[in-house]
Amino acid sequence: MGESGWAMKNDEEIASLIQADKIELFGVLMERYEGKMKRYAAKFISNQEDINDVVQDVFLKAYENIQSFDVKRRFSPWLYRIAHNELVNSLRKREKRKVLPLLDLDTFVPHNVKQDNPEQEVEKGEIKKFVQEGLEKLEFKYREPVFLYYFEELSYKEIADIMEIPVSTVGIRIKRAKEKMKIFMNKKLNNNL
Amino acid sequence: MSQEQKEEKLASGGLMERIKKGEVKRHSKGYFLIRGLTYALIIIAVLGFCLFLGSFIFFAIRATGIFFLPIFGLLGLRVFFLSFPWILILIVTLLIILTEGLLKKFHVVYSKPLLYSVVAVIALVFLGSFIVERTHLHVGLFERAQNDMLPIMGPVYRGFGGRQINDTYIGEVTAVLTDTLIIETTEGREMKVVISSETNCPCGIEQIDTGDMVVVVGKEKNGEISALGVNEITEDDNMYWRRPPRNFPRGPGPAEGFLRETFNRP
Numbered sequence: 422m423g424e425s426g427w428a429m430k431n432d433e434e435i436a437s438l439i440q441a442d443k444i445e446l447f448g449v450l451m452e453r454y455e456g457k458m459k460r461y462a463a464k465f466i467s468n469q470e471d472i473n474d475v476v477q478d479v480f481l482k483a484y485e486n487i488q489s490f491d492v493k494r495r496f497s498p499w500l501y502r503i504a505h506n507e508l509v510n511s512l513r514k515r516e517k518r519k520v521l522p523l524l525d526l527d528t529f530v531p532h533n534v535k536q537d538n539p540e541q542e543v544e545k546g547e548i549k550k551f552v553q554e555g556l557e558k559l560e561f562k563y564r565e566p567v568f569l570y571y572f573e574e575l576s577y578k579e580i581a582d583i584m585e586i587p588v589s590t591v592g593i594r595i596k597r598a599k600e601k602m603k604i605f606m607n608k609k610l611n612n613n614l
Numbered sequence: 615m616s617q618e619q620k621e622e623k624l625a626s627g628g629l630m631e632r633i634k635k636g637e638v639k640r641h642s643k644g645y646f647l648i649r650g651l652t653y654a655l656i657i658i659a660v661l662g663f664c665l666f667l668g669s670f671i672f673f674a675i676r677a678t679g680i681f682f683l684p685i686f687g688l689l690g691l692r693v694f695f696l697s698f699p700w701i702l703i704l705i706v707t708l709l710i711i712l713t714e715g716l717l718k719k720f721h722v723v724y725s726k727p728l729l730y731s732v733v734a735v736i737a738l739v740f741l742g743s744f745i746v747e748r749t750h751l752h753v754g755l756f757e758r759a760q761n762d763m764l765p766i767m768g769p770v771y772r773g774f775g776g777r778q779i780n781d782t783y784i785g786e787v788t789a790v791l792t793d794t795l796i797i798e799t800t801e802g803r804e805m806k807v808v809i810s811s812e813t814n815c816p817c818g819i820e821q822i823d824t825g826d827m828v829v830v831v832g833k834e835k836n837g838e839i840s841a842l843g844v845n846e847i848t849e850d851d852n853m854y855w856r857r858p859p860r861n862f863p864r865g866p867g868p869a870e871g872f873l874r875e876t877f878n879r880p
Contacts, residue, residue, distance in 0.1 A: 444640075448630045480629055484638060489646045531727040585724040 432496035439487050447487075450496070451480050457573065458504055464568050465508055465561065466515075475511050479504045498579040501569065505583050512561070525562065525590075532589040554609075555602030563598035566591050657716045661739075664709040668743025671702045673752035674774040676853060679784045682829045686814050686843025689781070690831050697779045710735055783807075783830045783839060784847070786860065790824055795844070797828060806838045817846040825860045827853070 427435065427449050435446050458479055462472045482503045490499050556564055565584065569575045570591075577595075581588040632638045675681045675698075683694035713735055717723045723731045752775070758764040759771035783805060785797035795807040807830050809819055822828060827847040832839040847853050 444633055445630075447633055451630065477629060481638065484629075484633060485641055486646075487640055488643045489641070529728040529732075531729065581725060582721070585718065587725055587727050589727070 433492050433494075436487060436490050436496050437492040439484075440490070440492070447480075447484055450483075450500075454480075454497075454500055458500075461501070461504055461568065461573070462508060464556065464564060465512060471511070471515065475504075475507050478507050478511075482507065495579070497573075498575065498582050501573070501575070501579075501583045502585075505565070527562075527590045527593055528586050531587075532593040555605045558605050559598055559601060563594050563601065566594045567598045570595055653716070653719070657713065660709055660713050660716065664706055664713060664739050665742045665746055667702055667706050667709065668739050669746035670752055670770075670774070671699055671706065672743055672747040673756070674699050674702070676747075676851075677752075677756065677775040678777060678779050679782050679829045679853075680779055681851075682845055682847075683782065683831060683843075685816050685845065686831045689842050690814075693779065693781050693831065697782070699774055702774065706739065710739060781831055781833060783834075784853075785828065785830070787822060787824050787826045787828055790822065795822065795828070795830075797830065804837070805834070807832070807841050807844065808838060809841055809844065813841045814843045815845065819844065822846055 427446060430438075432450060432453065435449055439446050439450070455476065458476045459472055462475045466472050466475065479500070483500055486503070490496065556567060559567065566580050569580045569583065570577070575583070577588050577591045580591045584591070629638070678697065680694050680697045683690040683697075710732075714728075714732055717731060717735070718728075752771075755764055755767065756771045756775045759768040759775070762768065764771060778801070783797065783799050785799035785803075785805065787795050788798050788804070789796040793809045795809065796804065797807055798804050807828075809815075813819070813832075815822075822844065829843075829845050829847055830839055830841050831843040832841040
């Protein structure tokens with residue numbers, strides 16, 4: 422099959438072929454996800470060399486663990502899960518501090534957060550522009566779900582699986598992140614006036 | 615752009631080359647199976663140890679008699695809290711945290727608020743420990759420890775199960791006198807228990823007779839206990855394995871059968 426033939430196949434089909442020893446196809450997945458992974462890492466790491474190291478480690482781990490991937494599920498959240506772990510480990514090593522708290526009250530108690538509805542989807546584009554600036558100001562635990570939701574367009578459930586937290590916690594973190602960014606943007610506007 | 619050039623462009627550049635050369639290997643499905651099984655076994659082992667220790671706490675509370683203490687008022691409560699096996703409680707708490715940490719890898723656990731799984735694990739450990747304690751596992755092990763037939767855990771059983779709690783005595787009533795009981799403790803000591811108006815006796819002092827097993831709380835001086843609390847131990851309290859009282863029915867029955875089988879008592 423030619424290059425264009427692989428382009429027709431989805432990630433899960435390609436992952437399945439890699440599992441069946443077509444290892445050269447891993448390059449196709451790397452090509453598809455390199456930009457996304459770099460963008461994801463860049464939201465948390467500023468040094469380009471470090472970003473490349475993390476992305477390389479993500480693909481290395483993905484290849485080593487490809488047999489554990491369940492082809493009935495989506496490939497992208499699986500890869501983001503690996504990336505999440507690599508980022509947390511990398512930040513922990515570089516910043517010598519805990520990136521995520523051991524026990525977070527957000528994950529401990531139930532929250533009543535509604536899933537997004539179509540109206541909110543319309544707002545999503547506008548919010549995306551708004552959060553672009555404020556994202557850097559957020560802590561890791563808020564920044565990550567906001568980025569995955571607004572920029573990578575993953576669902577709450579997929580983000581929950583990547584971060585291994587309840588879906589309601591994803592909702593509450595995005596809600597709080599928006600509130601924090603609103604305060605930040607208001608301050609910025611007041612300073613500019 | 616050719617495929618080779620594209621691969622070169624990747625930040626992971628070189629990785630594809632290493633994969634093709636076979637320098638980077640995929641873990642086999644068997645590797646994940648073994649890893650999953652090992653992980654499951656670790657969880658079962660931790661949970662099993664947690665149940666063992668949890669049931670041992672129940673056993674130690676019962677065996678030492680501190681189980682009875684809260685009904686004896688302030689002194690009873692004070693001795694109860696001071697004598698509680700806190701170190702074991704701490705170890706079980708740490709094991710519960712470890713179990714929770716291990717279980718958090720599973721979708722069914724992390725997809726729900728942590729509170730649910732914490733409550734579920736605590737309930738499982740509590741109920742499981744209670745059930746294990748009822749199996750007489752610890753009674754048998756304690757007996758072996760007493761006879762120096764239990765390596766490693768022997769000192770733990772003797773330390774926690776057989777320890778003498780301050781101001782608390784368990785024994786069989788050998789004589790009932792006016793305002794005085796004579797008891798023979800499970801350690802074989804004869805002691806005089808002085809009953810006064812301050813003595814709290816939930817079962818009613820007049821109900822206590824020769825041959826009854828009792829737990830006594832009070833300060834001891836020269837073999838004489840000024841009792842602040844006295845209570846009868848009944849068969850329902852499931853403590854006769856320590857030493858069945860003389861009035862214990864000798865006919866065939868589950869408890870007697872158990873005593874015979876476990877301790878080879880006539």
